[in-house]
Amino acid sequence: MRLLTVKNLRKTFAQEKEAIHAVNGVSFHVDKGEIYGLIGLSGAGKSTLVRCLNLLERPDSGEIWFDGIDLTKQNEAVVREKRREMGMIFQHFNLFMRKTVEDNVAYPLRIAGRDRSESKKRAHELIDYIGLSKYARAYPAELSGGQKQRVAIARALALNPKLLLSDEATSALDPVNTELVLSMLRQVVKDFGIGIVLITHQMEVAKALCGRVAVMESGLIIEENNVETLFLSPKHAATRRLIRGVEDVFPLKHGETIVKGNIYRLGFRRESVRRPLISHISREYNVDINILAGDINVLQTGDVGYLVVSFEDIGDEEGALKALRENGVELVPLTAEDAVNHL
Amino acid sequence: MTQELIRATIETLEMVTVSSLFSVLLGLPLGVLLVLSRPQGLRPRPALYRALDAIINVFRSLPFLVLMIMVFPLSRLITGRATGTTATIVPLAVAAIPFVARIMEQSLLEVDGGVLEAGLASGAKISQLVWTVLIPEALPALVNGVTITVINIIGNSAMAGAIGGGGLGDLAVRYGLYRREPVMLYTSVAVIIVLVQLVQWLGGYLERRLRRDGKVTASA
Known part of the structure; x- marks a missing residue:
């Protein structure tokens, strides 16, 4: 009603x-x-x-x-x-x-x-x-x-x-x-x-x-x-900033550019949150995945997790991203600046 | 002589009590009106507020003695006489009303806006809010304001004695100035001091009781 x-x-x-x-x-x-x-x-x-x-x-x-x-x-x-x-x-x-x-x-x-x-x-x-x-x-x-x-x-x-x-x-x-x-x-x-x-x-x-x-x-x-x-x-930087308050502190200091490669925020639903997806995909598609931040949030409706990762020394990055999506992972591309400022 | 002292004390008490009563009775609503009508108030009426504000400032800047003479016609109109104890109540009250209005305004402004908002959100009308939240929440400060007012009026009443108001001030002037009898002068001064102390003590006691935001039994 x-x-x-x-x-x-x-x-x-x-x-x-x-x-x-x-x-x-x-x-x-x-x-x-x-x-x-x-x-x-x-x-x-x-x-x-x-x-x-x-x-x-x-x-x-x-x-x-x-x-x-x-x-x-x-x-x-x-x-x-x-x-x-x-x-x-x-x-x-x-x-x-x-x-x-x-x-x-x-x-x-x-x-x-x-x-x-x-x-x-x-x-x-x-x-x-x-x-x-x-x-x-x-x-x-x-x-x-x-x-x-x-x-x-x-x-x-x-x-x-x-x-x-x-x-x-x-x-x-x-x-x-x-x-x-x-x-x-x-x-x-x-x-x-x-x-x-x-x-x-x-x-x-x-x-x-x-x-x-x-x-x-x-x-x-x-x-x-x-x-x-x-x-x-989360679509907007402001939303990510608000979520950050309950996530781990991002390990990058402002101004540092130690991250190489493309950065993504991966959102895991409750089905995928407990599976070793990252190491599986890393092996399968020959990509080095650098984990920058991550956490699991316990919500009213169930658990959701997230990781901020960068793909380095790229093998098949496209294939890896596709496989992640197929496994129900939400992908949000981030710029290095996004990652430093907003995460 | 003792008899005269007692009579004068009673006259002073009469003047002070009645004029305090009237000044609070008229000054408190004015204070409420000022708080409600101010630009940030609950019922902003900027023109009314500015007018009231100006009138109060004018009246407050007049010395009491001058005001008293100006008010003679009004005293005659209300009491039938221009001088004497009863007639002097009029200028005392007239002088105190703007003072009370200002002091009540300041006390009422102490009430947290959020608490008033909670009253409104509970469905209160402005008039209900004034009686059930604004005045009760400001009560300790209001009591303090009344204390200051009464002491002020005691001072003015002594001055009024000099121009035919009767009471302890009159006694002090007649004996001290004209007859040069210092005993009577100092006795009447002592009584005035005792009165002020009593009012201050009583007011302070009441205010402290009310401020204990807790163990107050007299709140309803």
């Missing part, structure tokens, strides 16, 4: 001298039960984009179809109603510091006019769900970052939304708490049957959670695919 359809969304900020096209014509959709990742480096426009989705930021043009209506065409009262169908969590949690955990979680209910006892009951269910029952009367200042984010998740779920917007929700957390929050989000999708739009600059977050991922750069989605294909054959 389609939850959200965004069409050609644009948002420009007028700066002193020049206009900043933060979101420059973005289209995508999110289905029920799906975690849709929007990944990009800071400044790519992802935070502006997600804040446009619930109209915290008014987009300049484009359409946001949610719950059967285009939100960009609605008045404030309708937008407010629809915001209740879209929970939101933030990088810095944004809890109300002077309200207890219980009052934080009950807040959206109280604002929506639910009575005190009903709100409290629902808040306690959710606080149980996030496993923080004994902190119900505590204040956010008494909680750790991971606990704060869990409270924020409970608050975002208070009104039973259909969609959750997550803006860098784990960026301020340590690895242990990141894992905790991620598994909670995964669980939330299962238990509440919602969809999530997940903004992140960390590929490992997208890798752990998302089905489909869109890569953003300069206000545009430059590449969108399921996470497996994205890891197998």
